[in-house]
Amino acid sequence: MRRLFAMIRNEFLREFAYPLSLIFFILLPVLFTAAVGTGLSGMMNPDESDPEEFRTRLYVLQADSDPLVDAFLETLETVNLVTEVVETLPEDTFGLEIPTDFSERLLAGSAVTVTLHTLPNSTASQAVEQYVRAAQGRVGGAALIAKLGVEQARATGAVNTEAEEADFFNHVLEKTLEDARNPAAVAEVRWPEGVDAPQVERDMATSNEQASAGQLVTWVQITLLGAAEVLVNEKQGGTLKRMLVCPTARGAILTGKLLARLALGLFQMALLLAGGALIFGVQWGKDPVAVAVISLAFALATVGLGMFIATIVRTPGQANSVVVGLSMGMAALGGAWYPLEITPAFYQQVVKILPSSWAMRAYTDLLARGATLVDVLPHAGILLGFAVLFTTLGILRFRSYGR
Amino acid sequence: MALVEVRNLVKQYTAGGPNAVDDVSFEIQAGEIFSLLGPNGAGKTTTISMISTLLRPTSGAITVNGCDVLGDPMGVRRSIGVVPQDLALYDELSARENLRFWGEMRGLHGDGLKQEIDEKLRLMDLTNRAADRVKTFSGGMKRRLNLAVGLLGNPPLVMLDEPTVAIDPQSRRYILDWVKDMNTKGLTVLYTTHYMEEAQELSHRIGIIDQGKLIAIGALEELTRLVGEHETLILTLYQESGGTQLAEAVAGLEGILQASAHDGEVVLNVASAETALPTALGQASLLGLSVRTIEIREPNLETVFLHLTGRALRD
Ligand SMILES: Nc1ncnc2c1ncn2[C@@H]1O[C@H](COP(=O)(O)OP(=O)(O)O)[C@@H](O)[C@H]1O
Ligand SMILES: [Mg+2]
Numbered sequence: 001m002r003r004l005f006a007m008i009r010n011e012f013l014r015e016f017a018y019p020l021s022l023i024f025f026i027l028l029p030v031l032f033t034a035a036v037g038t039g040l041s042g043m044m045n046p047d048e049s050d051p052e053e054f055r056t057r058l059y060v061l062q063a064d065s066d067p068l069v070d071a072f073l074e075t076l077e078t079v080n081l082v083t084e085v086v087e088t089l090p091e092d093t094f095g096l097e098i099p100t101d102f103s104e105r106l107l108a109g110s111a112v113t114v115t116l117h118t119l120p121n122s123t124a125s126q127a128v129e130q131y132v133r134a135a136q137g138r139v140g141g142a143a144l145i146a147k148l149g150v151e152q153a154r155a156t157g158a159v160n161t162e163a164e165e166a167d168f169f170n171h172v173l174e175k176t177l178e179d180a181r182n183p184a185a186v187a188e189v190r191w192p193e194g195v196d197a198p199q200v201e202r203d204m205a206t207s208n209e210q211a212s213a214g215q216l217v218t219w220v221q222i223t224l225l226g227a228a229e230v231l232v233n234e235k236q237g238g239t240l241k242r243m244l245v246c247p248t249a250r251g252a253i254l255t256g257k258l259l260a261r262l263a264l265g266l267f268q269m270a271l272l273l274a275g276g277a278l279i280f281g282v283q284w285g286k287d288p289v290a291v292a293v294i295s296l297a298f299a300l301a302t303v304g305l306g307m308f309i310a311t312i313v314r315t316p317g318q319a320n321s322v323v324v325g326l327s328m329g330m331a332a333l334g335g336a337w338y339p340l341e342i343t344p345a346f347y348q349q350v351v352k353i354l355p356s357s358w359a360m361r362a363y364t365d366l367l368a369r370g371a372t373l374v375d376v377l378p379h380a381g382i383l384l385g386f387a388v389l390f391t392t393l394g395i396l397r398f399r400s401y402g403r
Numbered sequence: 404m405a406l407v408e409v410r411n412l413v414k415q416y417t418a419g420g421p422n423a424v425d426d427v428s429f430e431i432q433a434g435e436i437f438s439l440l441g442p443n444g445a446g447k448t449t450t451i452s453m454i455s456t457l458l459r460p461t462s463g464a465i466t467v468n469g470c471d472v473l474g475d476p477m478g479v480r481r482s483i484g485v486v487p488q489d490l491a492l493y494d495e496l497s498a499r500e501n502l503r504f505w506g507e508m509r510g511l512h513g514d515g516l517k518q519e520i521d522e523k524l525r526l527m528d529l530t531n532r533a534a535d536r537v538k539t540f541s542g543g544m545k546r547r548l549n550l551a552v553g554l555l556g557n558p559p560l561v562m563l564d565e566p567t568v569a570i571d572p573q574s575r576r577y578i579l580d581w582v583k584d585m586n587t588k589g590l591t592v593l594y595t596t597h598y599m600e601e602a603q604e605l606s607h608r609i610g611i612i613d614q615g616k617l618i619a620i621g622a623l624e625e626l627t628r629l630v631g632e633h634e635t636l637i638l639t640l641y642q643e644s645g646g647t648q649l650a651e652a653v654a655g656l657e658g659i660l661q662a663s664a665h666d667g668e669v670v671l672n673v674a675s676a677e678t679a680l681p682t683a684l685g686q687a688s689l690l691g692l693s694v695r696t697i698e699i700r701e702p703n704l705e706t707v708f709l710h711l712t713g714r715a716l717r718d
Contacts, residue, residue, distance in 0.1 A: 241491060
């Protein structure tokens with residue numbers, strides 16, 4: 001037991017012998033989380049970022065401007081279109097002709113025909129048509145309400161002159177459209193005291209959640225797979241032989257080395273979990289025990305794989321290439337760099353051979369879908385299976401290591 | 404009973420390949436300094452590695468302090484300290500941290516460990532550098548620390564594998580004196596080297612190893628007797644060209660077994676320098692040659708090795 005502690009202590013002392021190593025251990029992971037989080041937010045939630053980029057441009061030809069036409073254009077803007085009023089409609093793009101009798105007919109309650117020029121081969125055509133219909137419907141409805149309002153007001157003598165009527169009409173129209181634009185104000189739901197609002201279940205993690213989980217898996221994987229380097233490095237330095245002639249069993253030596261790496265990995269994980277929560281506001285699910293269980297299982301699987309590789313590689317250079325290549329490869333393929341949900345079903349099946357994919361799956365379930373310990377136990381079980389497999393192979397190989 | 408018993412030891416690194424150690428047998432008595440002397444690649448490190456349980460023997464048996472290397476490797480490891488040929492230290496840690504870690508790996512702890520560390524630092528004259536990283540040490544200091552680590556826990560047997568390779572003369576002197584000193588305090592030492600002077604100076608008994616085989620074993624006098632009662636007589640002449648002439652003249656004369664010349668230097672293998680010297684000097688004056696220096700060499704391990712293998716030790 002004492003010797004295991006000595007080996008763990010030794011690993012920490014050497015890992016942090018130089019402050020520079022902290023850069024790799026914690027600073028870079030945090031910077032990457034920030035960078036990747038920002039990058040993903042553009043990809044995953046388009047309307048959160050620069051709006052114009054993702055909206056379709058619609059050129060508008062209009063006879064003259066009046067409050068109803070202006071309201072119509074404004075409404076078009078709120079439904080994912082960018083409008084631009086032009087003298088003549090350009091060819092080969094989306095165009096809209098608003099007739100001169102637009103307001104007149106709308107107020108009379110009769111049908112108005114606007115002409116939409118679409119591109120037959122564009123996938124956006126249907127969407128644009130929907131947007132225009134929706135906007136027209138909203139403005140038509142608001143106009144009707146405003147008209148009825150004015151009639152009411154006239155009957156009660158609240159408005160007398162034509163100017164007053166017009167003002168009242170515009171006021172009601174604007175108010176109606178504004179309310180229609182903010183459905184949240186209407187749809188707010190309150191729950192009785194003492195009752196927890198049900199968690200909103202989402203299909204995918206947010207960009208910061210995906211980045212935090214993904215970068216956690218990536219960087220911790222480097223540390224844990226780093227186990228692949230410890231034997232060959234100590235062999236190179238001659239210290240492995242010295243260890244093997246100490247009155248310490250071979251099994252204890254391998255266990256000590258493995259635990260030492262595991263402890264380092266868990267330490268880094270704890271830092272990154274805390275960093276994700278404090279810096280990026282990631283809420284690691286509602287079940288901290290589940291997060292801990294998945295993190296530990298993933299760490300065991302990965303450090304086991306590292307140790308197994310350690311008994312195979314022959315030079316430090318070789319070990320280093322394997323660690324870097326494998327941890328980057330497994331992180332990328334396993335869904336740490338982009339959500340697995342956006343990949344084809346076939347691909348999602350294939351990457352199940354990677355521990356990292358199970359960790360990412362479990363983290364995403366915990367983060368976005370409100371999963372609890374019971375939900376991710378299968379993931380933990382599979383990760384532990386990996387751990388047992390790799391560690392056993394490593395122990396078998398280490399028995400005759402260097403003999 | 405001997406502290407170390409090695410019986411018919413064989414090591415083959417690759418099945419069907421050459422024997423790196425080939426049927427080696429010897430014993431080391433408690434309190435002895437035993438040296439394995441042999442050129443590079445002779446099998447010294449391989450032998451030490453098997454005794455220290457690092458390598459499995461292909462065949463043969465080894466017991467250390469009554470423990471079999473295969474049956475009770477932990478018993479063997481408890482009885483030995485090993486100072487490997489190549490430094491085995493953590494460069495990025497301090498001397499004290501190194502000693503602490505290796506002490507813990509030997510099962511030391513608490514006050515006992517602390518005292519051990521202080522004692523070893525003092526012994527190796529490293530006390531005032533204890534807190535510095537090993538990386539900043541000179542070669543000799545690293546060697547001394549390497550040595551100190553091998554002594555932690557004061558095991559009855561310490562194996563030193565070529566501890567003086569590539570160090571300065573002072574550090575070498577320090578180590579040799581220290582080995583002798585520790586031995587007088589009861590430490591048994593297995594020492595390997597390819598320097599015959601070291602083996603000669605330190606050892607109670609010496610095993611000469613070459614190409615995996617132990618070709619001779621015994622105390623220094625026993626080994627030199629193998630060469631026979633011979634001495635080497637070396638004459639240098641003022642006349643560089645006269646060497647061959649003199650060599651030819653003395654060859655075959657009474658008491659002169661071999662004669663060779665190298666420029667002005669004549670090397671004679673003689674039964675006794677006392678009787679051969681007058682003969683040689685007489686021949687020189689007959690030829691009108693004048694002798695500048697005379698050197699008489701007792702047989703040494705170098706000549707023993709040459710005699711047994713036909714090759715020089717330092718080839
Ligand atoms: N790991 C190894 N694999 C194969 N051959 C080896 C290995 N180590 C040493 N040898 C060979 O075994 C022989 C003895 O080597 P070694 O014991 O290191 O000699 P020494 O220590 O006397 O210089 C040499 O021929 C060497 O090339
Ligand atoms: Mg050697």
